[in-house]
Amino acid sequence: NAGVTQTPKFQVLKTGQSMTLQCAQDMNHNSMYWYRQDPGMGLRLIYYSASEGTTDKGEVPNGYNVSRLNKREFSLRLESAAPSQTSVYFCASTLDRAQETQYFGPGTRLLVL
Amino acid sequence: SQKIEQNSEALNIQEGKTATLTCNYTNYSPAYLQWYRQDPGRGPVFLLLIRENEKEKRKERLKVTFDTTLKQSLFHITASQPADSATYLCALDVGSNYQLIWGAGTKLIIKP
Numbered sequence: 675n676a677g678v679t680q681t682p683k684f685q686v687l688k689t690g691q692s693m694t695l696q697c698a699q700d701m702n703h704n705s706m707y708w709y710r711q712d713p714g715m716g717l718r719l720i721y722y723s724a725s726e727g728t729t730d731k732g733e734v735p736n737g738y739n740v741s742r743l744n745k746r747e748f749s750l751r752l753e754s755a756a757p758s759q760t761s762v763y764f765c766a767s768t769l770d771r772a773q774e775t776q777y778f779g780p781g782t783r784l785l786v787l
Numbered sequence: 788s789q790k791i792e793q794n795s796e797a798l799n800i801q802e803g804k805t806a807t808l809t810c811n812y813t814n815y816s817p818a819y820l821q822w823y824r825q826d827p828g829r830g831p832v833f834l835l836l837i838r839e840n841e842k843e844k845r846k847e848r849l850k851v852t853f854d855t856t857l858k859q860s861l862f863h864i865t866a867s868q869p870a871d872s873a874t875y876l877c878a879l880d881v882g883s884n885y886q887l888i889w890g891a892g893t894k895l896i897i898k899p
Contacts, residue, residue, distance in 0.1 A: 772883070
């Protein structure tokens with residue numbers, strides 16, 4: 675039982691490049707989330723998926739797209755990376771709602787030059 | 788808009804003492820408040836959830852209080868140990884089933 679896994683752990687991109695961050699959970703959770711964490715700021719929700727087949731925007735969705743591939747997997751795509759997207763990205767999951775215990779992955783550290 | 792504040796400065800506590808962290812919020816009346824622990828280079832880990840009708844909640848050496856009048860939650864670690872050193876985050880329910888508002892966290896350092 676690995677919980678929530680994320681790949682890659684670290685990535686360096688040049689401005690304008692694209693990449694996809696992968697997330698998977700093995701807890702049979704319905705809801706999954708993508709957050710970014712920046713110094714001095716709280717976690718900010720980028721997108722979430724309440725259930726398989728649905729996705730919705732969070733607080734800071736601009737510049738990102740997501741795919742809920744199946745119940746286990748939720749990916750985050752940066753189509754054209756910008757330096758402002760330099761951050762640490764966390765994927766999380768809950769059985770159903772955000773108010774329940776959130777289980778986080780180890781994070782992806784992204785540097786955009 | 789909702790605002791949530793945690794001490795931005797690190798909190799230094801002597802081993803064995805009680806550490807108290809604060810989480811203040813404005814412009815909202817959350818039904819739930821959660822506390823998480825985050826170690827360097829890792830994702831947050833859930834510690835405790837307290838509901839608006841619960842004044843206090845305990846788990847081993849941890850205690851959380853929730854004062855909806857003061858719009859404040861206090862997080863206590865008694866008999867603190869160096870292993871308790873981490874950043875502690877609070878998160879508020881904001882009436883959405885899928886969104887929480889997160890504080891920036893307080894870094895706690897327990898000195899031996």
